[in-house]
Amino acid sequence: MNQKLLKLENLLQLHCICRQLHILGQKRPLSQWRHGFSSAYLVGTAQPYAWPRQRDLLIRTALSQYRLLVTKKEKRPWKSQLSLTKSRKEIEVWIGMTVEELARAMEKDIDYVYEALLNTAIDVDSLEADSHLEEVWIKEVIKKAGMKLKWSKLKQDKVRENKDAVRRPQADAALLTPRSPVVTIMGHVDHGKTTLLDKLRKTQVAAMEAGGITQHIGAFLVTMPSGEKITFLDTPGHAAFSAMRARGARVTDIIVLVVAADDGVMKQTVESIQHAKDAQVPIVLAINKCDKAEADPEKVKKELLAYDLVCEDYGGDVQAVHVSALTGDNLMALAEATIALAEMLELKADPTGPVEGTVIESFTDKGRGPVTTAIIQRGTLRKGSILVAGRSWAKVRLMFDENGKTINEAYPSMPVGIIGWKDLPSAGDEILEVESESRAREVVDWRKYAQEQEKNKDDLKIIEEKRKEHQEAYQKAREKYGTLHWKERSYIKYLERKEQKSLKPKEKAEKDSNVLAVVIKGDVDGSVEAILNILASYDASHECELELVHFGVGDISENDVNLAETFDGIIYGFNVNASNVIQQSAAKKGIKVKLHKIIYRLVEDLQEELSSRLPCAVEEHPIGKYAQNVTCKRSCLKCYKWSLTAKLKWPLCLTSACLLHHIVLGL
Numbered sequence: 033m034n035q036k037l038l039k040l041e042n043l044l045q046l047h048c049i050c051r052q053l054h055i056l057g058q059k060r061p062l063s064q065w066r067h068g069f070s071s072a073y074l075v076g077t078a079q080p081y082a083w084p085r086q087r088d089l090l091i092r093t094a095l096s097q098y099r100l101l102v103t104k105k106e107k108r109p110w111k112s113q114l115s116l117t118k119s120r121k122e123i124e125v126w127i128g129m130t131v132e133e134l135a136r137a138m139e140k141d142i143d144y145v146y147e148a149l150l151n152t153a154i155d156v157d158s159l160e161a162d163s164h165l166e167e168v169w170i171k172e173v174i175k176k177a178g179m180k181l182k183w184s185k186l187k188q189d190k191v192r193e194n195k196d197a198v199r200r201p202q203a204d205a206a207l208l209t210p211r212s213p214v215v216t217i218m219g220h221v222d223h224g225k226t227t228l229l230d231k232l233r234k235t236q237v238a239a240m241e242a243g244g245i246t247q248h249i250g251a252f253l254v255t256m257p258s259g260e261k262i263t264f265l266d267t268p269g270h271a272a273f274s275a276m277r278a279r280g281a282r283v284t285d286i287i288v289l290v291v292a293a294d295d296g297v298m299k300q301t302v303e304s305i306q307h308a309k310d311a312q313v314p315i316v317l318a319i320n321k322c323d324k325a326e327a328d329p330e331k332v333k334k335e336l337l338a339y340d341l342v343c344e345d346y347g348g349d350v351q352a353v354h355v356s357a358l359t360g361d362n363l364m365a366l367a368e369a370t371i372a373l374a375e376m377l378e379l380k381a382d383p384t385g386p387v388e389g390t391v392i393e394s395f396t397d398k399g400r401g402p403v404t405t406a407i408i409q410r411g412t413l414r415k416g417s418i419l420v421a422g423r424s425w426a427k428v429r430l431m432f433d434e435n436g437k438t439i440n441e442a443y444p445s446m447p448v449g450i451i452g453w454k455d456l457p458s459a460g461d462e463i464l465e466v467e468s469e470s471r472a473r474e475v476v477d478w479r480k481y482a483q484e485q486e487k488n489k490d491d492l493k494i495i496e497e498k499r500k501e502h503q504e505a506y507q508k509a510r511e512k513y514g515t516l517h518w519k520e521r522s523y524i525k526y527l528e529r530k531e532q533k534s535l536k537p538k539e540k541a542e543k544d545s546n547v548l549a550v551v552i553k554g555d556v557d558g559s560v561e562a563i564l565n566i567l568a569s570y571d572a573s574h575e576c577e578l579e580l581v582h583f584g585v586g587d588i589s590e591n592d593v594n595l596a597e598t599f600d601g602i603i604y605g606f607n608v609n610a611s612n613v614i615q616q617s618a619a620k621k622g623i624k625v626k627l628h629k630i631i632y633r634l635v636e637d638l639q640e641e642l643s644s645r646l647p648c649a650v651e652e653h654p655i656g657k658y659a660q661n662v663t664c665k666r667s668c669l670k671c672y673k674w675s676l677t678a679k680l681k682w683p684l685c686l687t688s689a690c691l692l693h694h695i696v697l698g699l
């Protein structure tokens with residue numbers, strides 16, 4: 033126990049002294065040397081008054097390191113420490129809670145959480161108060177605290193009530209009135225969809241005798257001589273249809289499938305059929321390009337049988353119309369067939385109450401701001417209505433039809449351009465009328481929040497996956513080293529490091545000239561392990577390689593000296609002796625034997641050795657007519673030598689300046 037206390041004391045001293053050295057800047061610590069205690073260092077200029085606060089952290093960190101030195105059989109002080117605070121308190125936790133939130137939920141301070149996560153696979157240094165904790169670490173902290181956990185839903189679910197706006201329940205049958213069909217044109221590339229739409233639109237313009245400029249708003253109405261109307265969505269192709277469906281928008285009542293009579297059923301024809309089937313939307317077949325000599329409409333119908341699309345001629349229920357989009361031949365027959373199907377479908381809607389609709393297209397107009405085209409599906413839209421769509425809302429300022437004509441009302445199935453949006457909604461977004469602007473803001477606010485929550489969930493999923501990956505890698509590493517004694521583990525790690533280095537022969541060759549080989553001997557396993565842990569954290573190998581050629585427990589032996597001689601290394605001993613014979617032998621061979629009784633002194637000594645091997649970096653700043661201030665990475669003594677050899681005019685003056693520089697600035 034005394035020995036353990038001694039080690040603890042040593043570690044604490046090591047922390048304190050290293051800290052003080054850092055604070056006072058009397059010694060330039062090897063910047064790349066990030067041993068196990070580096071997390072306790074302040075970065076930059078340390079303030080002396082920060083010390084008492086940091087001391088707790090240092091002591092805790094030292095304690096955690098100390099725990100590493102305790103043998104497995106002994107009871108870890110950590111457990112007993114926390115078990116003092118044990119209670120079966122139930123803590124409500126949620127996925128993605130932060131360190132601070134967890135601490136608050138446990139009624140502990142943040143350091144308690146950090147402490148509980150020490151010696152786990154999580155990098156405690158990288159954790160901030162607002163860092164989100166993964167499930168496994170939340171469980172770990174709660175477990176170590178001896179508390180019970182209770183998962184709540186997402187934290188915010190408790191505090192934020194769902195304020196979304198939703199569609200109304202199905203309308204009473206008595207309120208329903210017939211409405212015109214909404215039709216999408218689909219088919220294979222080049223089979224004539226655009227030409228067909230253009231022709232239908234022109235027919236409409238001609239029918240209106242307006243001769244005005246038609247406006248592309250994503251949909252247009254065709255009025256039949258009988259007065260029946262059809263709304264065509266004028267973005268052909270299944271891409272737009274799929275996009276709408278992906279957003280859950282059920283806008284289309286009928287699909288007009290265009291198949292070129294000279295080409296027959298092609299890949300996208302089949303895809304269109306599949307889309308129609310998936311959405312359970314009936315089809316009217318437009319066999320196009322029938323004006324062409326090579327047109328073979330019967331062949332098309334036969335081919336379609338293979339896809340369960342049976343035309344009326346073949347005993348099925350699919351109406352097929354032979355058309356020519358180019359000449360406009362039979363287009364009215366196609367429209368009539370569509371109307372007939374719509375009648376069979378008994379399309380009805382409730383034109384009363386708050387509006388429900390779907391955004392078909394949206395764009396920003398330079399003068400008018402965000403503009404959307406919508407198909408109204410329920411209610412009647414009027415100027416001044418308050419709408420929400422996606423994460424935007426509007427007070428309807430202006431409404432217009434596909435001819436750019438201002439309208440005052442829009443009924444179900446009518447395409448309408450809407451102006452007055454605060455932001456641009458997306459095609460497929462559901463439009464809902466709400467009672468007030470404040471309600472619209474509330475809905476939009478909630479949707480933004482809900483989206484953020486979704487994003488957080490997705491992020492957490494990714495984090496969780498990454499965590500699992502790391503955990504697996506960590507477990508593998510543990511399995512690899514787990515059953516090994518620390519000596520074997522250290523040796524394997526050493527070999528691995530060596531192997532890795534040898535992969536880069538060019539770099540290795542460069543480094544060979546700058547290697548510090550060391551033999552480490554300690555009084556007990558624990559002290560050697562502690563030193564090796566510190567050595568393992570050395571990561572300035574690119575400047576000077578640290579090569580551990582041998583380590584072990586016991587006094588310095590002849591074998592150690594021989595090894596050091598072979599590798600041109602230095603022997604470090606902690607709490608061990610080197611007999612006179614050994615010392616003489618080492619001296620004869622020119623081997624340094626450095627014995628220490630305090631670990632931090634040993635580490636410091638090692639740092640100095642490494643520092644002295646670093647390449648010299650010289651900065652020159654003229655400070656007078658003759659004198660120069662010279663700083664270098666090496667010790668002051670080296671600077672002094674350097675300044676002499678540099679044959680500067682005021683070497684002694686320079687040396688003092690340099691020394692002063694080192695002492696004051698800690699360089």
Ligand SMILES: Nc1nc2c(ncn2[C@@H]2O[C@H](COP(=O)(O)OP(=O)(O)OP(=O)(O)O)[C@@H](O)[C@H]2O)c(=O)[nH]1
Nearest residue numbers: 220221222223224225226227320321322356357358
């Ligand atoms: N002879 C003849 N040519 C037609 C007919 N319909 C379309 N075309 C021609 O076929 C070509 C393709 O027509 P589009 O309307 O662009 O075909 P689409 O299906 O919209 O093509 P994508 O937009 O690329 O999918 C054009 O050169 C049209 O002039 C038709 O009824 N008869």
